[in-house]
Amino acid sequence: MFSTLTHHRVHSRDTLAMKEESVAKALENIHQDETSILSYNDEESLSCAISIAYYYAKNDYIIHRELATGKGFADLVFIPRKHVDKPAMIVELKYDKDVDTAISQIKRKEYSGKVLEYTDNLLLVGINYDKETKTHSCVIEKYNA
Numbered sequence: 001m002f003s004t005l006t007h008h009r010v011h012s013r014d015t016l017a018m019k020e021e022s023v024a025k026a027l028e029n030i031h032q033d034e035t036s037i038l039s040y041n042d043e044e045s046l047s048c049a050i051s052i053a054y055y056y057a058k059n060d061y062i063i064h065r066e067l068a069t070g071k072g073f074a075d076l077v078f079i080p081r082k083h084v085d086k087p088a089m090i091v092e093l094k095y096d097k098d099v100d101t102a103i104s105q106i107k108r109k110e111y112s113g114k115v116l117e118y119t120d121n122l123l124l125v126g127i128n129y130d131k132e133t134k135t136h137s138c139v140i141e142k143y144n145a
Contacts, residue, residue, distance in 0.1 A: 012057045015125065015140065016086060024138040027053050027127065031136065046093055046129045050076065060084045071109040079115065087142075088118035094128040099139040102126025112143055119145050 014022040031049035047065075054076075057063065061078040076091040090111050092102035103126040106112070112119055122143035129136050 012054060018140045020138045020140050024136040028136045046095060060086055067114055069111045069114050074111040087121040087123045088115045089123045089125055091125040096131050097128055099126035099128045099137050103139055119143055
C-alpha cells in the first residue's frame with residue numbers, strides 16, 4: 001500500500017498534464033494491487049481504486065462523490081481549495097462502456113453547471129474499466145463553454 005500511495009502524486013500530476021495513457025495505466029495498477037479478486041469486476045471496486053489513486057489530491061482539492069447536479073449525479077468533482085491554482089475536474093466513471101460515453105454524459109447532463117465559477121479552468125475526465133480485458137482507459141479534455 002505504501003508504494004501505491006507514493007505514486008498518487010504522479011497520478012494527479014499526470015491527470016492535470018492530460019496524460020491519458022499514464023492515468024489509465026496507473027489506475028489499472030492500483031485497481032489490480034488494492035482490490036480483492038472476489039470483487040474486482042464491479043463498479044464499487046473501480047470507485048475505490050479511484051479514491052486511492054487521488055488520495056493526495058485532498059491536499060489541493062475538496063472532493064465531492066456523487067455530486068447532485070440538475071440532471072444527475074457526477075461521480076467525482078474536484079474543487080480547488082482557496083489559493084490553489086489548479087483546474088477543477090469532473091470525473092465520470094464507466095464500467096464496460098467507453099470513455100467517450102463518460103465525457104458525453106458529463107456534457108449532456110451539464111455537470112459543469114455545479115462548477116460554473118471554474119468553467120474557464122475545468123477538466124473533464126472520463127474513465128472506463130473493461131471487465132473482459134481488465135483494462136482501463138481514460139480521456140481528458142478541457143471544458144469549452
